[in-house]
Amino acid sequence: MVRRPLVTARQARLGAELRKLREAAGLKGREAAALLGTDSAQVSQIEFGTAGVSEARVRQLAAHYSCTDTELIDALVVMATDRTSGWWEEYRGLLPSPFLDLAELEHHTTYRHDVEFLHVPGLFQTEDYARAVFSYRVPELPADDLELRVRHRMARKAIITGPSPIPYTAVIHEAALRIRVGDRAAMRAQLGRILEHSREEHVTVRVIPFDLDGFAGATSAMMYAGGAVPKLDTVVRDAPQGAGFIDSEAQLGAFRTLFRKVESVSLGPEQSGDFIRRLAKEL
DSSP states (O other): OOOSSSHHHHHHHHHHHHHHHHHTOOOHHHHHHHHHHEEEEHHHHHTTTOOOOOOOHHHHHHHHOOOEEEHHHHHHHHHHHOOOOOOGGGGTTTTTTHHHHHHHHHOEEEEEEEEEEESSSSGGHHHHHHHHHHHHHHHHHHHHHHHHHHHHHHHHHHHSSSSSOOOOOEEHHHHHSSSSSSSSHHHHHHHHHHHHHTTTTTEEEEEOOOTTOOOOOOOOOOOEOOOOOGGGGGEEEEEETTTEEEHHHHHHHHHHHHHHHHHSSSHHHHHHHHHHHHHHOOO
């Protein structure tokens, strides 16, 4: 079995899900290996994503682990056998791996929920806004690297602007709409872009105004990406070392509840559109 020189987040997730099934069955790695007629090193490599796994082997493992969730098994088979070489691969070696992992995650996402408090969601950002965000990085990026990141961010919009857009809901705090990341003209254009997207059937924009009473959820920023089945959902949150992927069932459940709470106190889509238009007129 050939070991992969680089493990993507999607490959690691597949291995992690197979490990969860094994542990739920109460089996040690060596016991799973014995059932497969192999050694524990191979099972370990599969679970860490450093080695691939065939459809037959995924189904064999699921059977040994007494997993009866056919939808989950089928979804894991797709993860194991998918050989998609997406647009993000052109950035391989040019941008850090987390950028590519995020684009691949989005490519396979079935729906998306974003909650933002300080920045306009990336899927809505104009080039000028994104460039201003990346320009603020310390240490500063070389000009070529900065433009690569802007181009990559614009390409990620395909999930809501391409031929097969996914359902997308963005809950944005008024702070993110008022902070002038760029100059006045750039911010006016940015608000206009959000309004353009809000008119698309698959996009829902909701705003949390400053004057909302009793709102203590300012730490609940998230990107919630729906998987092929709920167990394969993923939450992405910004961290000092880069984007962090969260996929434990308990935490996913907590973030689903958190999103519902934040969504429930936000303005409705029509009110939010009116709110953004008023802000744009103030600029």
